Amino acid sequence: MIAHTGLVFGRWMRASYRQPALIAFTLVQPAIWLLLFGQLFQGVVRLPGFGDSSYIAFLTPGIVMMTALMTSGWSGTSFVQDMERGVMDRMLASPVSRGGLMAGQLLSNATTTLIQTILVFAIGIAAGARYDGGIVGYLVTIVASMLVGTAFGSLSNAVALLTRQQEALIGISQFVSLPLTFMSSIMIDPTVAPHWVNVAARFNPVDWATIAARQSLAADPNWSSVWRHCLYLLAFTLIVGWLSTRAFRTYQRSV
Amino acid sequence: MATHAVEAVELVKTYPAGRKNPPLRALDGLTVSVGEGVVLGLLGPNGAGKSTTVKILTTLSRADSGTAVVAGYDVNRSPDQVRRSIGYVPQKSSSDPMATGLENLVLSGRIFGLSHQESLQRARELLERFGLREHGSRPVKTYSGGMQRKLDVALGLVHRPKVLFLDEPTTGLDPEARANLWNEVVRLSGQEGLTVLLTTHYLEEADRLAGQLAIVDHGRIVAEGTPEALKASLRGDSVHVELVDPDTDGTVRALLGQLPGIGEIVVEGNTLRARVDRGATAVPAVLGALEDKAIPVVAVTVSRPSLDDVYLQHTGRSFRVAEEAA
Structure with missing residues (x-):
């Protein structure tokens, strides 16, 4: 499986760097979000609950997670393209490991997330965000964002295998990712959000990642909260990763 | 008794009802066998059950009932061994359009367990053989339909399979590209005892390529034999x-x-x-x-008598009418 993961990963990485327009888009989009939302909600820091931190510093880890979520929603389109051609069928009639077929694609998706995360941080810091936490904070944020990318990437791949349609995939992905973005602490501190949003956020993997990132970047992190949320996120990623690999069987039953 | 490279017995496959479609019985007790080294053509109109048969024999899909043995392995019990022994060229083009021809072939070789060196050597050999040598380093999306189809067949051959499945190899090709691919398939079938199962809805193609023919109608084989024997039976x-x-x-x-x-x-x-x-x-x-x-x-x-007459004789419809109904 590891060898096949590597081969499949190589295939998708090669395909991505051959599409410079797509790379530009995936990088420009988070930059716009960060700067746009940063301007739009600047006044929020004057609300109680934000302390003296700047909004851009608050927002940056949130936009990291939002970017990971939104970009990964598209992950399944590569599977749809493979199904529209005969590539998926040829692969599934070959000895390729199903786990490798899934993991290789997700790894290439996580690589995109990694680059986006670094870019969002760079822009955030250029716009004035400062973090008291050390290098560990950045590393936790990067790992958490890659987990978000992998979890929602594998959900997107599973939806692709089940629906086999680009339109259905995009529709479902939008339907899921917008509520997950807003029912979280990505843009707003939980203390100023309505109670029900905070309740919903407790079950939101994107919020787990955002909390872990913000905590670990703070001057005095609550490490038990960081690890707990990372652990939830990891468990969630593994479960959806396993389920989405099962979706190959459902696809094969329908061809 | 001759050994069979493919032996399918009483295959039944029903696709469940969809939102728009009633349940479809694609295979209704299909039995077929292919001797080693033989090129067998499954001939029938669209919707007769040809592709479904190929999908079951290549382990892509599963039959509801019936048994199938390919290259000596049961498709349900040993799908991995079957997959290692076969090459599958699906109906739709199966190459990655973003990768070059060479990259496609090398990746396929690696998946079948060849080393990078072996894959590269085999890939170059196949590009040469299919007349794609100068195009090996161009992305597949720049290839013509005929070139893509040749690459598809090459992809099915990288690991030197015992049985090659060609699902509608020339559908959608212009006459020149079709004749060109036919020559390749004829050359293939003479080599290394390769067994080929191809599906087609072109009578001419079946007549030209297949040493053995099986006519499929409504999910069953209605007639079998060499094209000459089938015609002579009329x-x-x-x-x-x-x-x-x-x-x-x-x-x-x-x-x-x-x-x-x-x-x-x-x-x-x-x-x-x-x-x-x-x-x-x-x-x-x-x-x-x-x-x-x-x-x-x-x-x-x-x-x-032509194969069209054979078809008419066994199904009560001419091929053209069956195609239009499908």
Whole structure:
């Protein structure tokens, strides 16, 4: 499986760097979000609950997670393209490991997330965000964002295998990712959000990642909260990763 | 007893009802076997169950019931061994358009466990053999349809399979590219005892490529044999009468039916086809009878039996009509 993961990963990485327009888009989009939302909600820091931190510093880890979520929603389109051609069928009639077929694609998706995360941080810091936490904070944020990318990437791949349609995939992905973005602490501190949003956020993997990132970047992190949320996120990623690999069987039953 | 590279017995496959479609019984007890080194053509109109058969034999799909053994392995019990022994060229182009021809072939070789060096060598060999050598380093999306199809076949051969499955290898190709690919398949079949199972809805293709034919209709095999044997099993010749007006009330049919030496008659629109003992004597009789009744005729032709006649004989429909119905 590891060898096949590597081969499949190589295939998708090669395909991505051959599409410079797509790379530009995936990088420009988070930059716009960060700067746009940063301007739009600047006044929020004057609300109680934000302390003296700047909004851009608050927002940056949130936009990291939002970017990971939104970009990964598209992950399944590569599977749809493979199904529209005969590539998926040829692969599934070959000895390729199903786990490798899934993991290789997700790894290439996580690589995109990694680059986006670094870019969002760079822009955030250029716009004035400062973090008291050390290098560990950045590393936790990067790992958490890659987990978000992998979890929602594998959900997107599973939806692709089940629906086999680009339109259905995009529709479902939008339907899921917008509520997950807003029912979280990505843009707003939980203390100023309505109670029900905070309740919903407790079950939101994107919020787990955002909390872990913000905590670990703070001057005095609550490490038990960081690890707990990372652990939830990891468990969630593994479960959806396993389920989405099962979706190959459902696809094969329908061809 | 000859050994069989493929042996499928009583395959049944029903696709569940969708939102728009009723449940579809794609295979209805299909039994077929292919001897080692043989090129078998599964011939039938769209929707007859050809692709479904191939998908089951390549382990992509599973039959509801029935058994299938490919290259000595049961498709349900040992799918991995089957996958290692076969090459599968799906109906739709199966190359990655963003990768080059060479990259596609190398990746396929690596997946089948060849080393990078071996894969590279094999990939170059196949590009050469399929006349794609100069195009090996270009992305597949820049290839013509014929080139893509050749690459698809090459992808099915990288790991030197024992059995090659070609699902509609030339559908959508222009005549020149089709003839070109036919030559490649003919060359292949002579080599290394490779067994080929190909599906087609082109009578001409089946006649040209297949050493053995199996005619599929409504999920079952209705006739089997060499193309020559199938044609020879039809007695006599075939006469086609094209009328100006369709024979709606059956007058022409009744008229011709009375003539001596005329077998069964099938009417489709303006055309009547009749099996006759001897074409040379039947044509004047047919023309005379039609002239007596002043029935206008566009053309009368006589021919040796074709696969179309074989198809007609076994399914009660001509190939063209079956295709239109599908």
